[in-house]
Amino acid sequence: MAPDPAPAFACDAMMKGLARWLRACGYDATWVYGIDDDVLLESAARERRIVLTADAGIMARRAVKQGRPRALYVPNELPPREQARRALAELHLLLRPARCMGCGGELAAVDKESVRAEAPPRTFALVDSFQRCQRCGRLLWRGTHWQRIEALRRGLAAAGPELDLAP
Numbered sequence: 622m623a624p625d626p627a628p629a630f631a632c633d634a635m636m637k638g639l640a641r642w643l644r645a646c647g648y649d650a651t652w653v654y655g656i657d658d659d660v661l662l663e664s665a666a667r668e669r670r671i672v673l674t675a676d677a678g679i680m681a682r683r684a685v686k687q688g689r690p691r692a693l694y695v696p697n698e699l700p701p702r703e704q705a706r707r708a709l710a711e712l713h714l715l716l717r718p719a720r721c722m723g724c725g726g727e728l729a730a731v732d733k734e735s736v737r738a739e740a741p742p743r744t745f746a747l748v749d750s751f752q753r754c755q756r757c758g759r760l761l762w763r764g765t766h767w768q769r770i771e772a773l774r775r776g777l778a779a780a781g782p783e784l785d786l787a788p
């Protein structure tokens with residue numbers, strides 16, 4: 622039996638930081654500035670995304686109560702990292718390979734020589750591992766920013782015994 626595909630999320634208009642965190646944790650998450658609640662719910666239902674919201678009004682909607690779309694309440698006063706930890710723990714989800722924090726696309730390794738002209742020269746000289754977002758095309762590498770994300774991911778996994786650290 623094939624494993625279940627990873628769930629994808631749709632974050633409400635207030636949850637930009639959470640969307641970025643979920644992407645770092647390996648999950649596709651949409652976030653649209655100022656998105657209307659109806660548009661959010663309709664697109665989430667259509668794309669089978671789990672809505673993450675701090676809006677009790679959204680949770681009280683009839684469609685949400687019927688699970689179309691599925692939604693999870695996340696307190697807005699928590700920092701985004703804790704919001705992400707709680708959402709993943711509640712849904713029994715493990716850390717997955719990081720996705721692009723800008724758009725949520727999957728990352729794929731690219732050959733170093735192929736990015737010689739594109740990468741900053743100093744970075745190219747120092748870094749051996751480059752990845753490209755398969756959705757927005759952004760080039761990423763394991764630099765200081767990446768190390769910060771990895772450290773935060775480890776901290777997030779260690780923060781809750783219910784959230785196992787997956788490779």
Ligand SMILES: [Zn+2]
Pocket residue numbers: 721722723724725726754755756757758759
């Ligand atoms: Zn991207």
